[in-house]
Amino acid sequence: MHIAIQPLLETDIDNTDIVIQAAYGSSSRKTTLYYYLHLQPDGAFVAKKADAVVGFGGFLDYHDFAYIGMMSVAPGEQRQGIGQRLLEAILNCLEERGCPTVLLDASPSGVPLYRRYGFYDDGEALVLKKSQQVKLPGSGAEPILSATEADLPELLSFDASMFGSDRARLLKTHWAENPERTLIARDEHGQISGYLLAQANVLGPWLAQNQEIAERLLLAGLALPFQDMPQVFVAAEHRDALALLTRYGFTIQRSLQHMYKGTRIARPRTTNIFGQASLGFG
Incomplete structure (x- = not known):
């Protein structure tokens, strides 16, 4: 099935929030999604399969560096390269913007993907x-x-x-x-x-x-x-x-x-x- 990577739209927020909650086992992240739309509308992407949202990833570009966050794929759609496609879209966008440094805090399952795309370890972050x-x-x-x-x-x-x-x-x-x-x-x-x-x-x-x-x-x-x-x-x-x-x-x-x-x-x-x-x- 074809996976389309598209900019996040306001009409996508409810379905994107459902995907994020399922991926992280968390409460609603709608406020954060609206922040992306307001602060960095060109930095938030959804993955769609047959017009259904199955993944999300976004960044905020602070000029000196950018921060990637909320990388998520619906549990039933994982291990199909969707996270990789989202990451590629984000990195391509940041390269076009001339961003010199990209930061993120990765879950243990996400670390191998980021290392394949040239990320290096730089300490730990705790919740x-x-x-x-x-x-x-x-x-x-x-x-x-x-x-x-x-x-x-x-x-x-x-x-x-x-x-x-x-x-x-x-x-x-x-x-x-x-x-x-x-x-x-x-x-x-x-x-x-x-x-x-x-x-x-x-x-x-x-x-x-x-x-x-x-x-x-x-x-x-x-x-x-x-x-x-x-x-x-x-x-x-x-x-x-x-x-x-x-x-x-x-x-x-x-x-x-x-x-x-x-x-x-x-x-x-x-x-x-x-x-x-x-x-x-x-």
Whole structure:
């Protein structure tokens, strides 16, 4: 049966979401799919078999590097080369855009495919989930505040300096949806020293200059309501982040292989990036 690789359309979202849920055994990812349509409409692809969606893959291009995510194939259609076709479409598009580096976090089953296409291992990424209720200590002297629109230029500059590229479109979209859940810490000079975005069921992005600031942000984030027990995506080698998360009741759910293709870039994944926005967006 012919497999067609096509751009994701809004009319595909419901069926694509069903495929992703089945492939990952997860809850709905419709919000993420709409993010792809809004932020990178030329970077999201579906695989169709007789007009039925059977696979998905997407990327966000941050200019200095791109992040591939949500690679998924319907369970009954796996091992037929569909994932390979989706990956080829994504890589061809990124090559046309002149993207120097491509990053992703691969499941163990996906690693062999990515290695065949020139990806190299570069550490691990862990998924942690809050599984225990732990009494939170009182807040410190320096308050954690929700970011206002006036804070955004400084926050975006702070993020770019640590993330390694400009992801203003993504962060502005998150902030516009829930400004009260974008938390910032400031130092004694009034400069932003860290921030945490508390999504509906994910803590991240979560960036800080040191562990003490990261802890204050985490405590403020955990005081907010969530749809489910929140998750965090972090480098396995980030000892400070893992110590904090363990202290406040998080446990490791699974491990993924962090990989890159093209020019290897140095980012503070094990020091200042305490939590990713997602496995697909970095």
